[in-house]
Amino acid sequence: MSPQPGTSPQPGTSPQPGTSPQPGGRRRMVRWTLALYPRAWRARYGSEVASLSEELIAEGDSTPWRAGLDLITGAAVERGRALAKSRRIAVVPAVAVLVAAAGTGWALDRPHPARTSTQAASLASVRCSPVPAGAVRVHGPGPARPRSSVVIPAQPGWKLSRAPGPAGQVRLKTGQVRPKGIWCITRLPMPCAASRASLPRPPAGTRALPGRLRSIRGGPPGRLAPVRPRTVPAQVRPRTVPAQVRPGAVPAQVRSAPGRWRVVPGGIMVTPGRCIVLPPRCGKKVAPPRGAIRAGSLPGPGWTPGPPLRTPATLRPATLRPVPGPAGIPAAVCVVAAGVA
Amino acid sequence: MTGDSLRGSSDRSILILTSLAGSPRHGYALIKDIQGFAGVTLGAGTLYGALAKLEQAGLVAALPADERRRPYQITEAGREHLRARLAESARIASIGLARIAAASS
Numbered sequence A: 001m002s003p004q005p006g007t008s009p010q011p012g013t014s015p016q017p018g019t020s021p022q023p024g025g026r027r028r029m030v031r032w033t034l035a036l037y038p039r040a041w042r043a044r045y046g047s048e049v050a051s052l053s054e055e056l057i058a059e060g061d062s063t064p065w066r067a068g069l070d071l072i073t074g075a076a077v078e079r080g081r082a083l084a085k086s087r088r089i090a091v092v093p094a095v096a097v098l099v100a101a102a103g104t105g106w107a108l109d110r111p112h113p114a115r116t117s118t119q120a121a122s123l124a125s126v127r128c129s130p131v132p133a134g135a136v137r138v139h140g141p142g143p144a145r146p147r148s149s150v151v152i153p154a155q156p157g158w159k160l161s162r163a164p165g166p167a168g169q170v171r172l173k174t175g176q177v178r179p180k181g182i183w184c185i186t187r188l189p190m191p192c193a194a195s196r197a198s199l200p201r202p203p204a205g206t207r208a209l210p211g212r213l214r215s216i217r218g219g220p221p222g223r224l225a226p227v228r229p230r231t232v233p234a235q236v237r238p239r240t241v242p243a244q245v246r247p248g249a250v251p252a253q254v255r256s257a258p259g260r261w262r263v264v265p266g267g268i269m270v271t272p273g274r275c276i277v278l279p280p281r282c283g284k285k286v287a288p289p290r291g292a293i294r295a296g297s298l299p300g301p302g303w304t305p306g307p308p309l310r311t312p313a314t315l316r317p318a319t320l321r322p323v324p325g326p327a328g329i330p331a332a333v334c335v336v337a338a339g340v341a
Numbered sequence B: 001m002t003g004d005s006l007r008g009s010s011d012r013s014i015l016i017l018t019s020l021a022g023s024p025r026h027g028y029a030l031i032k033d034i035q036g037f038a039g040v041t042l043g044a045g046t047l048y049g050a051l052a053k054l055e056q057a058g059l060v061a062a063l064p065a066d067e068r069r070r071p072y073q074i075t076e077a078g079r080e081h082l083r084a085r086l087a088e089s090a091r092i093a094s095i096g097l098a099r100i101a102a103a104s105s
Helices: A025-033 A039-058 A065-108 A117-124 B009-022 B025-040 B044-056 B078-102
Strands: A136-138 A147-154 A157-160 A168-171 A177-179 A185-186 A194-195 A213-215 A254-255 A263-264 A268-270 A276-277 A305-306 A320-324 A330-340 B061-063 B073-076
Touching: A025 A039, A025 A065, A039 A065, A039 B025, A157 A177, A157 A305, A177 A254, A194 A320, A320 B078, B009 B025, B009 B044, B009 B073, B009 B078, B025 B044
Parallel strands: A157 A194
Antiparallel strands: A136 A168, A147 A330, A157 A185, A168 A177, A185 A276, A194 A213, A254 A263, A254 A305, A263 A268, A268 A276, A320 A330, B061 B073
C-alpha cells in the first residue's frame, strides 16, 4: 500500500521526542502493519487507517508503538473474522454438493434402461428437509454422540429393510423414539420398502407395518410395477454426513469398481445387494455382512483410497419422498437412513 | 461511565454510534469526540474495525471522501439500534442504582 500524500505531521505540531520516528519510518511501519490485514479489508479501509494512524502519531495522540500494536491487534481480529467467514462459506457448497450428488449425480452415473430424461429430472428434484444437528439422542444413559447419515437415491426394484446390526433406539427432540437407521438394500422385483419407524412421513401409496418393514408391495394397484433385477443399478452410492466437523476425524472413502464394495471407515459398508451402516464410535462391534471387508482396510489390489469426505455441519433427515415417474411408477426415492453412535 | 466499563466491540460500536448521532465525522474527529465524552481513546485499527462492522451491518454509511478523510454518518437503522441499546442500558442502570440505594438505606 502506498503511503497517502499529505500524511506528514501538521505544521506547527511537534511529535513527542523519542516516540515518533521520521515520517518516512512512520509510513513504513504503518504500511507493514496494514499488510497484515485481509486484502479486501485493506483495499476498503487501508488508506483511511494509514492516514489516521499517521495523524494520531503526528498529533501526539498516540505513539508509534501503540499505533502499531493497535493495528496488529486489529489485523488479527479481521483475519479471524475473514477465516470464520470463509469456513462458513466452505460448508455450504459441501452440503449442496452432497445433496445434489445424492439426487442427480449418482443416479445419472449409470444408465438405466427404463430411465428417461423425465425420470432423471425427477431425481434431481428430490429434496431432503434438514434436521438440526444434535436432534437425535441415543436412547438410554450416556452422552449424545454424532450420528452418520446415508443418502441413497433408491431405484425401483430395490428393497430397503432393516439390516441385522446392533440393537438400539434413537430419541428425537420431539420425544419420539425410533430404531437405529440400519438398512439393507436388496434387489427385488418390487419397488422400495422401508421401516416406518425411522421415516417420519410415509410415502404416498405405502402401507405401514409398525415396527417392521414397510412395503409398498401392497400399495394401490397400478401404481407399482415389477422391475427386472438386471435393470437395477449395481452400485449403491452412499455418503456419510457426520453431525459435526471433527478435525482429524474426517472419514476417508474407498473407491471401487462398480458393483463392488464401497467402504467408509467408521461409516458405511455397501454392496450391490446389501447396505449396512456402522455407527462410528458405537462402542460395540458390528459383525460385517458376509464378504464384507473391515472398515479402514482395502479389499485388495485395484482398490484405492479416495479423497476425504467433506463433513458439513448439518445432518440430513430421515426422509423418504417418492417422485412420480412415467405411468405413476416411483422413479426415485430419496432415502436418508441415520446411524447413531 | 468510565473507560473500564466501555470495553468490548459492542461498547465500541455504541460509542461510535453515539458520536455519529450528532453529526457525520471522520476518523480523527470520532476519536477526539469519543475521548471527550467517554474518556476512551480508540486506536485507528480499533476504530476502523468497529466502523467496518457497523458499515457492513448498515448502521453507518461512508460519505464521499473529503481530501484524505472520509466522514461517516449514522443511518436510520443505526439510530434505531442506538436508541434501543441506550434505552436498555438506561433501564439496567436505573435498576442497579435503585438497588444500590435500597441497600445503602
